[in-house]
Amino acid sequence: MPIQCNNIGCKKSAILKRPKTSDKICKECFFQSFETEIHDTIVKNNLFHPGEKVAIAASGGKDSTVLAYILKLLNDRYNYNLNLFLLSVDEGITGYRDDSLETVKKNRDDYDIPLKILSYEELYGWSMDNIVKQVGRKNNCTFCGVFRRQALDRGAAILEADCLVTGHNADDIAETILMNILRGDISRLSRCTSIITMGENSIPRCKPLKYAYEKEIVMYAYFKKLHYFSTECIYSPEAYRGYVRSFLKNLEKIRPSAIIDIIYSGENISIRDDIVLPNRGICKKCGFISSQNICKACMLLEGLNRGLPKLGISKRHKRCKFWLEQCKHILICPQGSKMTSLGRTQHMIQIKESLFNSFL
Amino acid sequence: MSKICLSNSFPLTVQFGGGAELLFNNTKKHDVILPQKENPWTLRLLIAWLKENLLTEKPELFVQGESVRPGILVLVNDQDWELIGELDYELKENDNVLFISTLHGG
Known part of the structure; x- marks a missing residue:
């Protein structure tokens, strides 16, 4: 019993129920709507300007693979006139990145986009494997996360990009909004929904897939036969985020619009004027955005280099x-x-x- | 893999992707033969059968209640299961059932 595509005039049979709209649509209409919506997001939010050099943060995973494919396609279809390239970070975790970097190399060849890989070793002098040897497995995710956040910005700066795009999807954004609410992090809550984030001395970052559901990204990759890599990092269970993630997926099951609704709420929350938010200055050591005099990455690095790996992790009094x-x-x-x-x-x-x- | 086709058997292709294969002996494609029964095979029954017979690791990452864990997409012959009745869908011989996890890193 084939179900007909909901799009007017289309007589093909539906293959997908869209979570955002509950529309039942066929493969061709799905491709068309998915691509056009991302194009609309890009245009409406003025994400790019002609002639810009755009670094696509590429991990080899589903989101960045779909992002690279779509940006290439839209760049050609709508003449954005962008100079695209893939930027990958190699954390130096044996077995984890080896395979995913192979996937990124395949993306490079398939979509004909140049690729630059930067390693933690090159950027910080420490690979994650070596960090784990030094700090054990308890706080290693702190190191990896803090270093990764900067690695992309540093890489994009080294390569003189005008803009850095990441594959964060609607589910990721909704998850981050919930995480910030649960942590009481008002400062991050107020900026995590922005489609473009920018700080002093740093390259603008943007998220063209901000309104794209994870389900549709995965379906798009599947029906387009895009090759991506999926594995869990061997070091990371990330328990707290894991709970939030399953909570969100459970909500989505009952009411698929929940994800886009959380984003809508997050975008429209306003912070009372008398709430004092931490000043965002720049790190005295490296010049990157930081709420402290010395940024977290420099602090952690200092600890590693001095053989005091707890530095920058424990609370200040504990540190004393x-x-x-x-x-x-x-x-x-x-x-x-x-x-x-x-x-x-x-x-x-x-x-x-x-x-x-x-x-x- | 040789397929034994008995008259009282129910052949099916079950595939895993997006990391879900890691829970099934790291194998993406399985040709399975379900035992023939009086009542029709539904996706609900298939999921229970997979949990008992094919799953090699961490059932809690695949099953939740009588369904799959939210975040695992299910397609039957390349069609979203949300279009065809989800758990109540009655399987036909030689159907191709695909489970794609969206829960693994992106």
């Missing part, structure tokens, strides 16, 4: 305690037991202050 312990350690070795307890305390305070100053 940690430094004090480090001081004790320094004191015991060279000075031995000859120092008076008063002298030792003063010396410890001195070291603590110098350590403190070097970080703040």
